[in-house]
Amino acid sequence: MVSGLLFLYAIGLLGFSSAGVTNNRIDKFGLNNDGSCKLPDVLLKEIHGYQPIVNKIVDKVVNGEFAGQTWDRLAELVDTFGSRVAGSVQLEKAIDFVIEKMQADGLENVHTENASVPHWVRGYESAQLVKPFSKNLPLLGLGSSIGTPRGGIIAEVLAVESFSEFDKISEEKVRGKIVVFCPPWEGYGRTVVYRSQAASVASRKGAVAALVRSITPFSIGSPHTGQQHYQDGVKKIPVACITVEDAQMLLRKYRRGDKMEIHLEMEDRPMGSVISRNSIGELVGTIYTNTSVVVVSGHLDSWDVGVGAMDDGGGALISWKALTYLKAMGLRPRRTIRAILWTGEEEGLYGGAAYKEAHKLQEQKEFNFFFESDIGTFEPRGLDFVGNADAECIFREIVKLMSPLNATEFETPTDGGPDISHWTTRGFPGASLLNKNEKYFWFHHSAGDTMAVEDPRNLDKCAALWAAAAYVVADLSINIPKDIQE
Amino acid sequence: MVSGLLFLYAIGLLGFSSAGVTNNRIDKFGLNNDGSCKLPDVLLKEIHGYQPIVNKIVDKVVNGEFAGQTWDRLAELVDTFGSRVAGSVQLEKAIDFVIEKMQADGLENVHTENASVPHWVRGYESAQLVKPFSKNLPLLGLGSSIGTPRGGIIAEVLAVESFSEFDKISEEKVRGKIVVFCPPWEGYGRTVVYRSQAASVASRKGAVAALVRSITPFSIGSPHTGQQHYQDGVKKIPVACITVEDAQMLLRKYRRGDKMEIHLEMEDRPMGSVISRNSIGELVGTIYTNTSVVVVSGHLDSWDVGVGAMDDGGGALISWKALTYLKAMGLRPRRTIRAILWTGEEEGLYGGAAYKEAHKLQEQKEFNFFFESDIGTFEPRGLDFVGNADAECIFREIVKLMSPLNATEFETPTDGGPDISHWTTRGFPGASLLNKNEKYFWFHHSAGDTMAVEDPRNLDKCAALWAAAAYVVADLSINIPKDIQE
Numbered sequence: 001m002v003s004g005l006l007f008l009y010a011i012g013l014l015g016f017s018s019a020g021v022t023n024n025r026i027d028k029f030g031l032n033n034d035g036s037c038k039l040p041d042v043l044l045k046e047i048h049g050y051q052p053i054v055n056k057i058v059d060k061v062v063n064g065e066f067a068g069q070t071w072d073r074l075a076e077l078v079d080t081f082g083s084r085v086a087g088s089v090q091l092e093k094a095i096d097f098v099i100e101k102m103q104a105d106g107l108e109n110v111h112t113e114n115a116s117v118p119h120w121v122r123g124y125e126s127a128q129l130v131k132p133f134s135k136n137l138p139l140l141g142l143g144s145s146i147g148t149p150r151g152g153i154i155a156e157v158l159a160v161e162s163f164s165e166f167d168k169i170s171e172e173k174v175r176g177k178i179v180v181f182c183p184p185w186e187g188y189g190r191t192v193v194y195r196s197q198a199a200s201v202a203s204r205k206g207a208v209a210a211l212v213r214s215i216t217p218f219s220i221g222s223p224h225t226g227q228q229h230y231q232d233g234v235k236k237i238p239v240a241c242i243t244v245e246d247a248q249m250l251l252r253k254y255r256r257g258d259k260m261e262i263h264l265e266m267e268d269r270p271m272g273s274v275i276s277r278n279s280i281g282e283l284v285g286t287i288y289t290n291t292s293v294v295v296v297s298g299h300l301d302s303w304d305v306g307v308g309a310m311d312d313g314g315g316a317l318i319s320w321k322a323l324t325y326l327k328a329m330g331l332r333p334r335r336t337i338r339a340i341l342w343t344g345e346e347e348g349l350y351g352g353a354a355y356k357e358a359h360k361l362q363e364q365k366e367f368n369f370f371f372e373s374d375i376g377t378f379e380p381r382g383l384d385f386v387g388n389a390d391a392e393c394i395f396r397e398i399v400k401l402m403s404p405l406n407a408t409e410f411e412t413p414t415d416g417g418p419d420i421s422h423w424t425t426r427g428f429p430g431a432s433l434l435n436k437n438e439k440y441f442w443f444h445h446s447a448g449d450t451m452a453v454e455d456p457r458n459l460d461k462c463a464a465l466w467a468a469a470a471y472v473v474a475d476l477s478i479n480i481p482k483d484i485q486e
Numbered sequence: 487m488v489s490g491l492l493f494l495y496a497i498g499l500l501g502f503s504s505a506g507v508t509n510n511r512i513d514k515f516g517l518n519n520d521g522s523c524k525l526p527d528v529l530l531k532e533i534h535g536y537q538p539i540v541n542k543i544v545d546k547v548v549n550g551e552f553a554g555q556t557w558d559r560l561a562e563l564v565d566t567f568g569s570r571v572a573g574s575v576q577l578e579k580a581i582d583f584v585i586e587k588m589q590a591d592g593l594e595n596v597h598t599e600n601a602s603v604p605h606w607v608r609g610y611e612s613a614q615l616v617k618p619f620s621k622n623l624p625l626l627g628l629g630s631s632i633g634t635p636r637g638g639i640i641a642e643v644l645a646v647e648s649f650s651e652f653d654k655i656s657e658e659k660v661r662g663k664i665v666v667f668c669p670p671w672e673g674y675g676r677t678v679v680y681r682s683q684a685a686s687v688a689s690r691k692g693a694v695a696a697l698v699r700s701i702t703p704f705s706i707g708s709p710h711t712g713q714q715h716y717q718d719g720v721k722k723i724p725v726a727c728i729t730v731e732d733a734q735m736l737l738r739k740y741r742r743g744d745k746m747e748i749h750l751e752m753e754d755r756p757m758g759s760v761i762s763r764n765s766i767g768e769l770v771g772t773i774y775t776n777t778s779v780v781v782v783s784g785h786l787d788s789w790d791v792g793v794g795a796m797d798d799g800g801g802a803l804i805s806w807k808a809l810t811y812l813k814a815m816g817l818r819p820r821r822t823i824r825a826i827l828w829t830g831e832e833e834g835l836y837g838g839a840a841y842k843e844a845h846k847l848q849e850q851k852e853f854n855f856f857f858e859s860d861i862g863t864f865e866p867r868g869l870d871f872v873g874n875a876d877a878e879c880i881f882r883e884i885v886k887l888m889s890p891l892n893a894t895e896f897e898t899p900t901d902g903g904p905d906i907s908h909w910t911t912r913g914f915p916g917a918s919l920l921n922k923n924e925k926y927f928w929f930h931h932s933a934g935d936t937m938a939v940e941d942p943r944n945l946d947k948c949a950a951l952w953a954a955a956a957y958v959v960a961d962l963s964i965n966i967p968k969d970i971q972e
Contacts, residue, residue: 079739082621090619133576135568138933220708221792221933245936249793252937253565306707307735447624447707450731451738 037393046477047397053331054468058404061464062457066325070463071456073101074317078307078451085304086344087119087274094300098279098320098341105324107281107339115354117276117344120144122304123267127211127242129250130154131261139211139240140225140305140445141268142195143347146236148209152265153178155208159247159254163194163201175206178262180254182247185217188441189415192226199239200231209264210239213247216441221245224445225303227347238266276301278351279341283323285474287334292368294337294474296322296466297419299345299374306449310440314377314454314462315433316341322467333475335368342419345374352419363423369473369480370423370430375416376437377454377462382409383469384416387429390481395431398472405461409434427484431469433462523879532963533883539817540954544890547950548943552811556949557942559587560803564793564937571790572830573605573760580786584765584806584827591810593767593825601840603762603830606630608790609753613697613728615736616640617747625697625726626711626791626931627754628681629833632722634695638751639664641694645733645740649680649687661692664748666740668733671703674927675901678712685725686717695750696725699733702927707731710931711789713833724752762787764837765827769809771960773820778854780823780960782808782952783905785831785860792935796926800863800940800948801919802827808953819961821854828905831860838905849909855959855966856909856916861902862923863940863948868895869955870902873915876967881917884958891947895920913970917955919948 032038060066077094084091095112102110120143127137141147158173159180160166166179179202183194195215202210214224223241230236242250253260279300285292298315302308319339326337344350359366382402385395392412399410416432417424424430435458443449473480518524546552563580570577581598588596606629613623627633644659645666646652652665665688669680681701688696700710709727716722728736739746765786771778784801788794805825812823830836845852868888871881878898885896902918903910910916921944929935959966 075738076742079735079742079744080619082619133566133568218706219934219938220704220706220928221936222706222708243933245792245934245938248938249565249936252561256562256565258565306731442706447729448705448731450707450735452705452731452734 031389031393037396039393039397043394044397047394047401047472050472051401053471054401055404057325057329057331057468057471058464060329061325061467062460067460068456070317070321070459071454073321074309074313074454074459075451078309078313083304083307084300084302086117086276086301086347086350087271088304091276091301091343095277095279095343098300102279102281102320106327107323108284110281112277112279113355113358114275114277115343115351116273117350118144118347119271119274120347121269121271123147123269124265125240125268126152126265127240128263129260130263132258137242137246137262138221138223139242140223141238141240141266142226142228144228144230144270145199145239145266145268146270147266147268148238148264152263153208154261154263157250157254157260157262159251161251166201171205174202177207178209178211178264179207180211180247180250182213182251188215191215195226195241196228199228199237200234203234203237207237209237211242211247212239213244214241216244216444218442219244222446222448225305226445238264238268240266276343276351278343278355281320281323281339283327283332283337285335286332289336291365292335292479293366294335294369294371294470295340295367295420296337296371296470297340297342298372299342299351299419301343301345302449303346303445305445306443306447308449309451310376310443310449310453311445312345312374314459315373318373318377318459318463318466321463322470325463325467326471331471333471335474337470337474345419349419349422352422356422364484367423367428370417370420370428371466371470372417372420372430373433373462373466374418375432376435376440377433377459379436379458380405380407380462380465381434381436382407384414384432384434385410385412386414386417386424386431388427388481388483391429394480398469401468401472402465405465407461407465427482429480429482433466435462517875517879523882525879525883529880529964530883533880533887533958536958537887539957540887541890543811543815543817543954543957544950546815547811547953548946553946554942556803556807556945557940559807560795560799560940560945561937564795564799569790569793570786570788572603572762572787572833572836573757574790577762577787577829581763581765581829584786588765588767588806592813593809594770596767598763598765599841599844600761600763601829601837602759603836604630604833605757605760606833607755607757609633609755610751611726611754612638612751613726614749615746616749618744623728623732623748624707624709625728626709627724627726627752628712628714630714630716630756631685631725631752631754632756633752633754634724634750638749639694640747640749643736643740643746643748645737647737652687657691660688663693664695664697664750665693666697666733666736668699668737674701677701681712681727682714685714685723686720689720689723693723695723697733698725698727699730700727702730702930704928705730708932708934711791712931724750724754726752762829762837764829764841767806767809767825769813769818769823771821772818775822777851778821778965779852780821780855780857780956781826781853781906782823782857782956783826783828784858785828785837785905787829787831788935789832789931791931792929792933794935795937796862796929796935796939797931798831798860800945801859804859804863804945804949804952805857807949808956811949811953812957817957819957821960823956823960831905835905835908838908842908850970853909853914856903856906856914857952857956858903858906858916859919859948859952860904861918862921862926863919863945865922865944866891866893866948866951867920867922868893868897870900870918870920871896871898872900872910872917874913874967874969877915880966884955887954887958888951891951893947893951913968915966915968919952921948
């Protein structure tokens with residue numbers, strides 16, 4: 001059935017091109033006037049025809065010979081190399097390990113491609129409330145933060161809940177202080193600006209350091225790290241996250257009028273840029289080898305606390321092992337599936353940026369679709385999609401094939417694909433792994449990001465969904481439609 | 487109604503003594519032949535007659551003028567003094583604060599009673615995996631642990647899941663090693679033996695230190711501390727808890743055959759005993775002033791990590807504030823209600839032991855009933871009871887009065903009253919606060935034990951239940967029956 005359809009599409013009977021780019025189309029073949037989907041019957045039948053293959057993949061990966069392998073390999077990776085921050089020897093050793101094991105798995109065109117990444121090193125870090133009583137304040141310096149002078153600084157505390165509260169305070173009151181920001185959790189997207197901007201905001205009024213409530217809805221006394229950015233022209237001051245609990249305590253005390261001093265010492269230091277590598281392996285297509293590629297991806301780098309099993313070891317592993325399992329099952333689709341394990345994601349999507357730059361000349365021909373898993377590999381729910389209306393209609397059908405995994409939810413637009421946003425924000429279609437990640441930010445960028453978060457069976461289910469979705473997209477008789485904005 | 491019944495009981499018409507001790511009774515007035523309860527109608531009516539007073543207490547404490555006060559006072563206490571470990575200046579300052587504020591609240595006979603407590607001091611603590619890669623292992627030394635020699639020790643790792651697995655390993659293999667115990671969580675009671683006994687068990691085979699998986703079902707990279715005990719005759723070795731995640735990682739690596747070394751440095755040191763104080767305040771009874779006392783209690787001391795807001799700041803505060811609110815409402819029962827805020831609980835119930843010893847001569851006359859809250863002050867569910875069959879029948883009725891709090895659950899026997907076990911294990915009746923504490927051990931003895939765990943409204947409900955139950959027991963026309971075993 002699938003082969004017959006391919007021919008119809010190839011000769012254009014269905015009114016759209018079968019491979020490559022489909023720019024500036026007027027007809028939205030997939031939509032009725034009311035915006036609902038109206039796919040041609042032949043295409044619907046083709047997609048539904050993949051159900052037996054999806055079932056077989058799920059059976060082998062979740063219940064069969066591959067069950068547990070994804071978790072085991074992830075555990076071996078993180079137990080052997082630990083955390084994998086950009087610029088670290090551990091990350092480069094982990095990349096070597098991935099390349100060696102991808103080759104052992106029989107992946108094809110296994111290689112690395114260079115990317116320049118920032119090298120920032122956490123040194124000794126300590127924050128002590130020294131007045132009115134002594135209390136250790138666990139902290140994690142934020143990526144790109146400078147350190148304090150040797151011996152640290154001792155300064156009075158000024159605590160606020162929000163930037164708008166801070167705006168109303170005079171420079172005179174702020175000068176020379178350590179400013180504590182204790183914003184309530186309002187979701188990652190809204191709250192993370194405090195992590196990324198606190199130092200700049202505080203510095204503009206003469207603060208000597210900024211401490212931010214960790215960006216998490218729940219805490220057991222754990223600080224969370226992450227990247228921050230100094231705005232142009234501000235004096236750089238040290239910045240770190242403290243625990244939710246301590247930030248709340250400091251805010252309460254400040255509002256009661258308690259005079260407080262903190263001794264802050266941070267030996268953190270930015271070290272310029274170094275070369276890291278994206279790790280790449282393929283399952284080469286039967287028809288298209290280096291065009292219309294389907295990318296499946298996650299990032300191999302992590303923060304330097306915890307071991308990055310969740311962010312993003314799980315996403316990296318399912319992207320790699322999806323190819324391993326398809327190859328072992330003899331399932332080779334028409335188009336190439338390319339697993340890319342990005343580097344330098346945490347500091348600002350550096351691996352994706354380098355890859356985009358290196359592949360930009362042929363990108364419209366080279367890439368058909370981008371998958372990325374970077375928001376957890378808990379129990380899968382379905383796919384989070386971004387693309388044009390036609391592509392969306394096709395994906396709404398594809399996701400229905402995931403019923404054996406009970407993972408047929410479809411959401412759009414995606415917000416879970418940071419590295420592939422280099423392409424998806426310009427009209428390339430893509431998808432992120434929807435999963436039951438309600439607790440994701442409990443562990444994110446903290447010492448809690450370990451194998452304890454990852455469940456072997458859920459990881460199998462995610463790998464199965466990833467392999468099945470990539471296979472169907474890579475094997476369909478048509479490319480996924482796209483409208484590129486340049 | 488209540489006054490009339492008192493007379494009947496006092497002259498013995500109902501077949502049991504009205505005050506003091508009821509030893510060696512044959513007739514179980516509260517039980518039918520099948521073991522079900524059969525309380526006299528007059529007693530049932532008397533208990534049910536307290537419903538309007540219970541309703542009034544709930545109304546004032548949860549919805550009225552006292553709402554939020556318990557949380558605010560607890561926050562002030564822990565924000566001002568921080569953690570309150572036995573032997574610390576902070577604990578003694580916190581005791582002074584409680585005494586001053588109890589007096590300001592109008593409590594009566596406010597005073598302290600001395601108790602000898604161990605003084606153990608946590609010093610600098612560090613554990614680093616140094617082979618095969620470098621990783622910081624967050625740890626907390628266990629109460630009473632000795633430290634390492636200056637500069638620490640570096641030793642090879644041997645990791646096991648259980649004592650029974652360890653039993654099968656030869657002394658030769660253990661000698662000179664750091665032993666890691668990584669038992670699965672099987673509830674606190676079953677699992678905590680690893681914390682208390684790991685050093686002794688490991689030392690008997692020549693280990694140089696023991697590291698234990700923190701005693702918790704859930705972790706975000708937080709170590710949990712707690713007391714441990716060296717068995718007689720063993721060579722003392724340093725012992726600490728590491729995180730669940732790291733313990734699991736070390737066990738996996740050991741089972742894969744990875745050679746590992748840990749650099750462990752602990753400056754912890756036992757410092758002998760010092761004098762601390764139990765903090766006591768009363769609402770003196772209208773009839774019985776120093777006999778048939780109803781004790782409501784929690785412990786004021788805490789571990790030295792976090793601030794002990796949950797363990798047991800909440801229990802201590804509701805015990806104190808229950809009296810404050812009853813007094814402010816003009817509700818003075820027949821018997822004295824005595825709030826006792828124990829000291830030195832964490833190291834082994836030292837405050838309770840000293841109090842028992844000091845009050846032992848008259849204890850059967852002095853004490854009617856013991857309440858203790860030391861297992862969380864989350865949303866209340868009811869009461870966890872221990873006592874004889876007659877007392878149980880009475881309490882099954884009393885707990886029904888808590889319907890305005892939706893907290894009418896009754897469980898027996900109690901397992902939540904450590905300090906009052908000095909009496910309840912010998913036949914005195916007592917009760918612990920049943921509450922929705924499923925997450926209690928997530929925070930227990932860790933940096934996560936802070937005000938963030940305590941909810942103002944739940945704390946109000948717990949205080950209301952505590953005040954209402956104490957009032958009813960203290961005002962009933964009869965003492966709660968007991969069978970003392972000496």
